[in-house]
Amino acid sequence: MARVYNFSAGPGTLPEEVLKRAAEEMLDYKGSGMSVMEMSHRSSWYEEVHNNAANTLKEIMNIPDNYKVLFLQGGAHLQFAMVPLNLKKTGKADYLVAGQWGKKAAAEAKKFISVNVVASSEDKTYSYIPKIEKSMLSEDADYFHITTNNTVFGTRLRDKDIVCLENVPLVADMSSNILSEVYDVSKFGIIYAGAQKNMGPAGVTVVIIREDLIKDVDASVPTMLQYKIHADQNSLYNTPPCYSIYICGLVYEWVKKNGGVEAMQKINEEKAKLLYDCIDNSSLYKGTVDKYDRSIMNVNFKTGNEELDKKFIKEATERGLVNLKGYRTVGGMRASIYNAMPVEGVKALVEFMKEFEAKNS
Ligand SMILES: Cc1ncc(COP(=O)(O)O)c(C=O)c1O
Numbered sequence: 001m002a003r004v005y006n007f008s009a010g011p012g013t014l015p016e017e018v019l020k021r022a023a024e025e026m027l028d029y030k031g032s033g034m035s036v037m038e039m040s041h042r043s044s045w046y047e048e049v050h051n052n053a054a055n056t057l058k059e060i061m062n063i064p065d066n067y068k069v070l071f072l073q074g075g076a077h078l079q080f081a082m083v084p085l086n087l088k089k090t091g092k093a094d095y096l097v098a099g100q101w102g103k104k105a106a107a108e109a110k111k112f113i114s115v116n117v118v119a120s121s122e123d124k125t126y127s128y129i130p131k132i133e134k135s136m137l138s139e140d141a142d143y144f145h146i147t148t149n150n151t152v153f154g155t156r157l158r159d160k161d162i163v164c165l166e167n168v169p170l171v172a173d174m175s176s177n178i179l180s181e182v183y184d185v186s187k188f189g190i191i192y193a194g195a196q197k198n199m200g201p202a203g204v205t206v207v208i209i210r211e212d213l214i215k216d217v218d219a220s221v222p223t224m225l226q227y228k229i230h231a232d233q234n235s236l237y238n239t240p241p242c243y244s245i246y247i248c249g250l251v252y253e254w255v256k257k258n259g260g261v262e263a264m265q266k267i268n269e270e271k272a273k274l275l276y277d278c279i280d281n282s283s284l285y286k287g288t289v290d291k292y293d294r295s296i297m298n299v300n301f302k303t304g305n306e307e308l309d310k311k312f313i314k315e316a317t318e319r320g321l322v323n324l325k326g327y328r329t330v331g332g333m334r335a336s337i338y339n340a341m342p343v344e345g346v347k348a349l350v351e352f353m354k355e356f357e358a359k360n361s
Contacts, residue, residue, distance in 0.1 A: 005345035008323035009151055009298060009336040010176065011196040018250045018340075036246040041239050050240070053249030060255050061178075063185050063208060070207040070227065071235040071245050076101070076175045078225070079192040079205060080108035083171050086217050086227050087142045087189075094118045094141045094168070098157070099126045099150030100329075101173060106145070113142065125330075126153040128290040132163040143169040143189060149177035151197070152327045154300035154334065155293040159183045169213060177297050178206070179255055180339055181265040189213050197297075198338050200248035203241040255339065264339050265296075271337050271346045272296035278350045284308075284357040288332065302332030309333060312356055321349050 006013040026035050032045045039046045054069040063069065072078070083105075084093060091113045095106040097120040106115050116138060119130035129150075137144060144164050149156045156177060164170040169189025178193040185191065190209045196202040207227070214231045223229055229237050255264060276294060279285045279301050288300045303309050309332055313325050326332040337346055 002320070004320040004322045005341070005348055006322055007335045007337065007341070007345075007349070009197070009327070009334060010194070011202050012198070012336055012338045013340045014200070014247070015251065015254045015340040018247065018254050021250055022247060035243075037243045039242065041236060041242050046242055049242070049246045049249055050234070050236070053245050053252060054235075056249060056252035056256060057206070057208075060252055060260050061183075061185055061208070066211045067185065068209055068211060068214065068231050070209065070230045071240050071248075072205045072207055072230060073203065073241055075202075075205055076173055076192060076194040077104075077108075079173070079207065080105040081112070082207075082225050082227065083143065083145065083190060083192075084109040084112040085221050085225055086215075087169065087171070087213060088113055088217075089142050090140050092116060092138065092141050094138050094144040096120075096130065096132060096144070096146045097122065098129045098155060099147055100152045100327075101150065101175070102145070102147040105147070105173060109145070116141070118144075121155075126150060126155065127288060127293075129155050129157050129161075129293045134163060134165060137163075137165050137168065139165060139168070141165075141168050143171045145171045145173070147173040147175075148183065149174070149180075149295055149297055151176040151295075151298050151336075152330060153289060154295040154298040155289050156181075156295040156297070157293075162187065169210070176336075176338075177295070179261055179264060180268050180297055182261050195244060195248050197336070198251075198340075200251050201244045203244040204248060206248070251340075267343065268296045268337070268339065271341065271343055272299060274343075274346050274350050275299045275301075275335060275337070278353050282353070282357055284361045285353065288330075297336060297338060299335045299337060300326060300330065300332060301335075302326075306331065308360060311360070315356065316349070316352055319348075319352055321345075321352055324349075 094116050097103050118136045121128050171190045174191050174193045176197045179198045192207045195204045214228050279287050285301045324333045326334040
Protein backbone atom coordinates (compact mmCIF):
# COMPACT_ATOMS: atom_id res chain seq x y z
CA MET A 1 0.00 0.00 0.00
CA ALA A 2 1.19 3.51 -0.79
CA ARG A 3 1.83 5.87 2.08
CA VAL A 4 -1.25 7.73 3.24
CA TYR A 5 -1.61 11.29 4.46
CA ASN A 6 -1.64 10.70 8.19
CA PHE A 7 -3.39 13.42 10.20
CA SER A 8 -2.86 11.63 13.53
CA ALA A 9 -2.49 13.84 16.62
CA GLY A 10 0.30 11.64 17.90
CA PRO A 11 2.32 9.63 17.35
CA GLY A 12 2.22 11.68 14.20
CA THR A 13 3.57 11.56 10.69
CA LEU A 14 7.35 11.80 10.24
CA PRO A 15 9.28 13.19 7.26
CA GLU A 16 9.55 10.52 4.57
CA GLU A 17 13.17 11.52 3.99
CA VAL A 18 13.97 10.72 7.64
CA LEU A 19 12.23 7.34 7.47
CA LYS A 20 14.13 6.44 4.31
CA ARG A 21 17.46 7.41 5.88
CA ALA A 22 16.65 5.38 8.98
CA ALA A 23 15.78 2.42 6.75
CA GLU A 24 19.09 2.77 4.89
CA GLU A 25 21.00 2.90 8.16
CA MET A 26 19.02 0.14 9.84
CA LEU A 27 21.38 -2.79 9.28
CA ASP A 28 24.66 -0.91 9.26
CA TYR A 29 24.88 2.52 10.84
CA LYS A 30 27.78 4.34 9.17
CA GLY A 31 30.00 1.26 8.96
CA SER A 32 29.45 0.16 12.56
CA GLY A 33 27.96 -3.11 11.29
CA MET A 34 24.89 -2.70 13.47
CA SER A 35 21.76 -0.60 13.89
CA VAL A 36 21.58 2.26 16.40
CA MET A 37 19.01 0.09 18.19
CA GLU A 38 21.68 -2.51 18.96
CA MET A 39 24.50 -0.26 20.14
CA SER A 40 25.77 0.19 23.64
CA HIS A 41 24.67 3.55 24.92
CA ARG A 42 28.25 3.93 26.19
CA SER A 43 29.80 3.43 22.74
CA SER A 44 31.45 6.25 20.82
CA TRP A 45 29.05 5.50 17.95
CA TYR A 46 26.07 6.25 20.11
CA GLU A 47 27.74 9.14 21.92
CA GLU A 48 27.97 10.96 18.60
CA VAL A 49 24.29 10.32 17.81
CA HIS A 50 23.27 11.54 21.27
CA ASN A 51 25.36 14.71 21.32
CA ASN A 52 24.56 15.62 17.70
CA ALA A 53 20.83 15.41 18.46
CA ALA A 54 21.15 17.76 21.46
CA ASN A 55 23.45 20.18 19.60
CA THR A 56 21.26 20.36 16.51
CA LEU A 57 18.21 21.03 18.68
CA LYS A 58 20.13 23.83 20.43
CA GLU A 59 20.98 25.29 17.06
CA ILE A 60 17.51 25.19 15.50
CA MET A 61 15.73 26.46 18.62
CA ASN A 62 18.39 29.07 19.30
CA ILE A 63 18.79 27.73 22.85
CA PRO A 64 21.10 29.98 24.92
CA ASP A 65 24.27 28.49 26.44
CA ASN A 66 22.90 28.56 29.98
CA TYR A 67 20.35 25.85 29.15
CA LYS A 68 20.69 22.08 29.03
CA VAL A 69 18.84 19.69 26.74
CA LEU A 70 17.79 16.46 28.46
CA PHE A 71 16.41 13.33 26.83
CA LEU A 72 14.16 11.63 29.37
CA GLN A 73 11.44 8.98 29.47
CA GLY A 74 7.95 8.81 30.93
CA GLY A 75 6.32 11.11 28.37
CA ALA A 76 5.05 14.62 28.98
CA HIS A 77 2.94 13.01 31.72
CA LEU A 78 5.99 12.41 33.89
CA GLN A 79 6.94 16.07 33.51
CA PHE A 80 3.60 16.96 35.10
CA ALA A 81 5.16 15.50 38.29
CA MET A 82 8.87 16.21 37.76
CA VAL A 83 8.30 19.95 37.38
CA PRO A 84 6.77 20.45 40.86
CA LEU A 85 9.07 17.88 42.47
CA ASN A 86 12.17 19.71 41.22
CA LEU A 87 11.08 23.36 41.36
CA LYS A 88 9.35 23.25 44.75
CA LYS A 89 10.54 26.02 47.12
CA THR A 90 7.61 27.93 48.61
CA GLY A 91 5.35 25.05 47.56
CA LYS A 92 3.03 27.17 45.41
CA ALA A 93 2.68 27.37 41.62
CA ASP A 94 0.49 29.18 39.09
CA TYR A 95 -1.19 27.30 36.22
CA LEU A 96 -2.95 28.54 33.11
CA VAL A 97 -5.50 25.87 32.22
CA ALA A 98 -6.49 26.24 28.57
CA GLY A 99 -7.04 22.61 27.68
CA GLN A 100 -7.25 19.07 28.93
CA TRP A 101 -3.47 18.61 29.16
CA GLY A 102 -3.03 21.78 31.23
CA LYS A 103 -5.79 20.55 33.51
CA LYS A 104 -4.05 17.19 33.91
CA ALA A 105 -0.71 18.90 34.57
CA ALA A 106 -2.30 21.01 37.33
CA ALA A 107 -4.04 17.98 38.87
CA GLU A 108 -0.78 16.02 39.03
CA ALA A 109 1.11 18.98 40.51
CA LYS A 110 -1.50 19.20 43.28
CA LYS A 111 -0.09 15.96 44.69
CA PHE A 112 3.10 17.82 45.57
CA ILE A 113 2.36 21.55 45.87
CA SER A 114 -0.45 24.01 46.17
CA VAL A 115 -1.79 24.92 42.72
CA ASN A 116 -3.31 28.28 41.85
CA VAL A 117 -5.25 28.18 38.58
CA VAL A 118 -4.85 31.77 37.38
CA ALA A 119 -7.35 31.30 34.56
CA SER A 120 -9.20 28.50 32.82
CA SER A 121 -11.27 28.25 29.64
CA GLU A 122 -13.09 25.14 30.80
CA ASP A 123 -16.28 27.24 31.03
CA LYS A 124 -16.45 27.27 27.22
CA THR A 125 -15.01 23.80 26.52
CA TYR A 126 -11.53 25.26 26.09
CA SER A 127 -12.51 27.09 22.91
CA TYR A 128 -10.24 30.05 23.69
CA ILE A 129 -7.04 30.99 25.50
CA PRO A 130 -7.80 33.10 28.58
CA LYS A 131 -6.08 36.48 28.63
CA ILE A 132 -3.53 36.89 31.38
CA GLU A 133 -2.32 40.08 33.03
CA LYS A 134 0.71 40.31 35.25
CA SER A 135 -1.50 41.33 38.19
CA MET A 136 -3.14 37.87 38.05
CA LEU A 137 0.19 36.10 38.65
CA SER A 138 1.77 35.32 42.04
CA GLU A 139 5.14 36.95 42.82
CA ASP A 140 5.93 34.13 45.24
CA ALA A 141 5.05 31.20 42.96
CA ASP A 142 7.76 28.61 42.37
CA TYR A 143 6.86 28.69 38.67
CA PHE A 144 4.08 29.53 36.19
CA HIS A 145 2.95 26.64 33.97
CA ILE A 146 1.44 27.06 30.50
CA THR A 147 0.66 24.80 27.52
CA THR A 148 1.61 26.49 24.25
CA ASN A 149 -0.63 24.33 22.05
CA ASN A 150 -3.78 22.57 23.14
CA THR A 151 -3.74 19.40 21.07
CA VAL A 152 -7.25 18.24 21.92
CA PHE A 153 -9.23 21.45 21.36
CA GLY A 154 -6.95 23.10 18.80
CA THR A 155 -5.85 26.40 20.34
CA ARG A 156 -2.39 27.89 20.68
CA LEU A 157 -0.64 30.58 22.67
CA ARG A 158 1.75 32.64 20.52
CA ASP A 159 5.16 33.63 21.81
CA LYS A 160 4.29 37.33 21.66
CA ASP A 161 1.14 36.84 23.77
CA ILE A 162 2.84 35.08 26.68
CA VAL A 163 2.62 37.10 29.89
CA CYS A 164 4.84 36.12 32.80
CA LEU A 165 6.77 37.59 35.72
CA GLU A 166 10.49 38.19 35.50
CA ASN A 167 11.39 36.37 38.70
CA VAL A 168 9.05 33.41 38.41
CA PRO A 169 10.27 30.61 36.08
CA LEU A 170 7.98 30.07 33.12
CA VAL A 171 7.38 26.37 32.42
CA ALA A 172 5.83 25.29 29.13
CA ASP A 173 4.40 22.04 27.88
CA MET A 174 5.27 22.36 24.17
CA SER A 175 4.46 18.74 23.28
CA SER A 176 2.33 19.53 20.27
CA ASN A 177 3.96 22.60 18.78
CA ILE A 178 7.66 22.50 19.56
CA LEU A 179 9.64 23.33 16.38
CA SER A 180 6.46 24.46 14.60
CA GLU A 181 6.83 28.15 15.32
CA VAL A 182 9.47 30.36 16.88
CA TYR A 183 9.47 30.75 20.66
CA ASP A 184 12.08 32.81 22.46
CA VAL A 185 13.63 30.11 24.66
CA SER A 186 15.30 32.71 26.91
CA LYS A 187 11.95 33.63 28.47
CA PHE A 188 11.37 30.07 29.71
CA GLY A 189 12.74 28.27 32.76
CA ILE A 190 11.72 24.86 31.41
CA ILE A 191 10.27 23.69 28.10
CA TYR A 192 9.22 20.06 27.85
CA ALA A 193 7.74 18.02 25.02
CA GLY A 194 6.99 14.41 24.25
CA ALA A 195 8.72 13.65 20.95
CA GLN A 196 5.92 11.84 19.20
CA LYS A 197 4.29 14.75 17.40
CA ASN A 198 6.87 17.07 15.91
CA MET A 199 10.18 15.41 16.70
CA GLY A 200 10.28 11.65 16.41
CA PRO A 201 8.91 8.40 17.78
CA ALA A 202 7.31 8.01 21.20
CA GLY A 203 9.61 7.03 24.05
CA VAL A 204 11.65 10.16 24.56
CA THR A 205 10.68 13.44 26.19
CA VAL A 206 12.82 16.48 25.58
CA VAL A 207 13.39 18.83 28.51
CA ILE A 208 15.11 22.16 27.93
CA ILE A 209 16.05 23.55 31.31
CA ARG A 210 17.80 26.72 32.47
CA GLU A 211 20.87 25.77 34.47
CA ASP A 212 19.94 27.67 37.64
CA LEU A 213 16.87 25.42 37.96
CA ILE A 214 19.01 22.28 38.03
CA LYS A 215 19.70 21.72 41.70
CA ASP A 216 19.77 19.16 44.47
CA VAL A 217 16.28 18.28 45.61
CA ASP A 218 14.81 16.54 48.60
CA ALA A 219 16.44 13.11 48.91
CA SER A 220 13.03 11.48 49.01
CA VAL A 221 12.47 12.40 45.34
CA PRO A 222 13.14 9.22 43.32
CA THR A 223 16.55 9.33 41.64
CA MET A 224 15.09 8.99 38.15
CA LEU A 225 12.85 12.00 38.76
CA GLN A 226 15.66 14.44 39.58
CA TYR A 227 16.72 16.74 36.76
CA LYS A 228 20.17 17.12 38.32
CA ILE A 229 20.92 13.40 38.07
CA HIS A 230 20.12 13.44 34.35
CA ALA A 231 21.81 16.79 33.67
CA ASP A 232 25.04 15.76 35.44
CA GLN A 233 25.20 12.56 33.37
CA ASN A 234 24.28 14.13 29.99
CA SER A 235 21.03 12.08 30.00
CA LEU A 236 23.08 8.88 30.24
CA TYR A 237 22.46 8.08 33.89
CA ASN A 238 20.66 4.95 32.76
CA THR A 239 20.00 3.51 29.29
CA PRO A 240 18.31 6.26 27.30
CA PRO A 241 15.76 5.58 24.52
CA CYS A 242 18.64 5.50 22.03
CA TYR A 243 16.71 4.77 18.86
CA SER A 244 14.07 7.44 19.50
CA ILE A 245 16.83 9.98 20.18
CA TYR A 246 18.55 8.96 16.93
CA ILE A 247 15.36 9.58 14.92
CA CYS A 248 14.82 12.91 16.71
CA GLY A 249 18.37 13.86 15.65
CA LEU A 250 17.50 13.06 12.03
CA VAL A 251 14.33 15.15 12.29
CA TYR A 252 16.31 18.07 13.77
CA GLU A 253 18.72 17.86 10.82
CA TRP A 254 15.73 17.78 8.45
CA VAL A 255 14.31 20.95 10.07
CA LYS A 256 17.71 22.63 9.78
CA LYS A 257 18.10 21.64 6.14
CA ASN A 258 14.66 23.02 5.36
CA GLY A 259 15.40 26.47 6.72
CA GLY A 260 14.95 26.00 10.48
CA VAL A 261 12.00 26.73 12.73
CA GLU A 262 11.23 30.09 11.14
CA ALA A 263 10.78 28.41 7.74
CA MET A 264 8.67 25.67 9.37
CA GLN A 265 6.43 28.35 10.89
CA LYS A 266 5.89 30.01 7.52
CA ILE A 267 4.86 26.74 5.87
CA ASN A 268 2.73 25.75 8.87
CA GLU A 269 0.87 29.06 8.75
CA GLU A 270 0.21 28.55 5.04
CA LYS A 271 -1.00 24.97 5.61
CA ALA A 272 -3.28 26.04 8.46
CA LYS A 273 -4.68 28.93 6.38
CA LEU A 274 -5.66 26.54 3.58
CA LEU A 275 -7.76 24.53 6.03
CA TYR A 276 -9.23 27.42 8.00
CA ASP A 277 -10.15 29.27 4.78
CA CYS A 278 -11.92 26.16 3.58
CA ILE A 279 -13.84 25.94 6.89
CA ASP A 280 -14.70 29.66 6.91
CA ASN A 281 -15.89 29.66 3.31
CA SER A 282 -18.09 26.61 3.81
CA SER A 283 -21.66 26.37 4.99
CA LEU A 284 -21.16 22.75 6.11
CA TYR A 285 -18.04 22.88 8.31
CA LYS A 286 -17.74 24.86 11.50
CA GLY A 287 -14.58 25.72 13.38
CA THR A 288 -14.76 25.00 17.11
CA VAL A 289 -12.49 27.65 18.68
CA ASP A 290 -12.02 31.44 18.65
CA LYS A 291 -10.35 32.50 15.42
CA TYR A 292 -7.43 34.37 16.94
CA ASP A 293 -6.50 31.39 19.14
CA ARG A 294 -6.65 28.78 16.38
CA SER A 295 -3.82 26.25 16.46
CA ILE A 296 -1.65 25.88 13.38
CA MET A 297 -0.97 22.25 14.36
CA ASN A 298 -4.37 20.77 15.28
CA VAL A 299 -7.31 21.97 13.20
CA ASN A 300 -10.69 21.02 14.66
CA PHE A 301 -13.97 21.23 12.76
CA LYS A 302 -17.46 19.73 12.80
CA THR A 303 -20.46 19.47 10.51
CA GLY A 304 -22.82 19.63 13.46
CA ASN A 305 -24.26 16.24 12.51
CA GLU A 306 -22.55 13.23 14.11
CA GLU A 307 -23.64 10.83 11.36
CA LEU A 308 -22.25 13.13 8.70
CA ASP A 309 -18.97 13.47 10.64
CA LYS A 310 -18.69 9.66 10.67
CA LYS A 311 -19.36 9.52 6.92
CA PHE A 312 -16.71 12.21 6.36
CA ILE A 313 -14.11 10.27 8.32
CA LYS A 314 -14.95 6.99 6.58
CA GLU A 315 -14.81 8.43 3.07
CA ALA A 316 -11.67 10.42 3.79
CA THR A 317 -9.99 7.23 5.01
CA GLU A 318 -10.92 5.49 1.76
CA ARG A 319 -9.11 8.32 -0.04
CA GLY A 320 -5.92 7.80 2.00
CA LEU A 321 -6.61 10.77 4.32
CA VAL A 322 -6.44 9.00 7.65
CA ASN A 323 -6.78 9.61 11.39
CA LEU A 324 -9.13 12.58 11.08
CA LYS A 325 -11.42 11.56 13.93
CA GLY A 326 -11.61 14.19 16.68
CA TYR A 327 -10.49 13.43 20.23
CA ARG A 328 -12.81 10.94 21.91
CA THR A 329 -14.38 13.50 24.29
CA VAL A 330 -14.70 16.21 21.61
CA GLY A 331 -15.99 14.43 18.50
CA GLY A 332 -16.03 15.95 15.02
CA MET A 333 -12.83 16.06 13.00
CA ARG A 334 -9.29 17.02 13.87
CA ALA A 335 -6.57 17.38 11.25
CA SER A 336 -3.16 17.39 12.87
CA ILE A 337 -0.80 19.05 10.45
CA TYR A 338 2.58 18.77 12.11
CA ASN A 339 5.82 19.87 10.43
CA ALA A 340 6.13 16.61 8.49
CA MET A 341 2.68 16.89 6.87
CA PRO A 342 3.39 18.08 3.32
CA VAL A 343 1.39 20.95 1.80
CA GLU A 344 0.13 18.39 -0.76
CA GLY A 345 -1.51 16.45 2.09
CA VAL A 346 -3.38 19.54 3.26
CA LYS A 347 -4.38 20.39 -0.33
CA ALA A 348 -5.70 16.86 -0.81
CA LEU A 349 -7.77 17.22 2.37
CA VAL A 350 -9.17 20.60 1.29
CA GLU A 351 -10.12 19.14 -2.09
CA PHE A 352 -11.88 16.25 -0.39
CA MET A 353 -13.69 18.63 2.01
CA LYS A 354 -15.02 20.66 -0.91
CA GLU A 355 -16.19 17.57 -2.79
CA PHE A 356 -17.82 16.14 0.31
CA GLU A 357 -19.63 19.41 0.96
CA ALA A 358 -20.90 19.58 -2.62
CA LYS A 359 -22.31 16.05 -2.33
CA ASN A 360 -23.76 16.34 1.16
CA SER A 361 -25.38 19.73 1.52
C1 LIG B 1 0.09 19.12 25.00
C2 LIG B 1 0.26 17.70 25.48
N1 LIG B 1 0.74 17.46 26.71
C3 LIG B 1 0.91 16.21 27.18
C4 LIG B 1 0.58 15.12 26.43
C5 LIG B 1 0.80 13.75 26.99
O1 LIG B 1 1.95 13.27 26.43
P1 LIG B 1 2.56 11.82 26.77
O2 LIG B 1 1.63 10.83 26.16
O3 LIG B 1 3.90 11.88 26.12
O4 LIG B 1 2.65 11.68 28.24
C6 LIG B 1 0.09 15.30 25.13
C7 LIG B 1 -0.25 14.12 24.32
O5 LIG B 1 -1.02 14.14 23.39
C8 LIG B 1 -0.10 16.63 24.65
O6 LIG B 1 -0.58 16.84 23.43
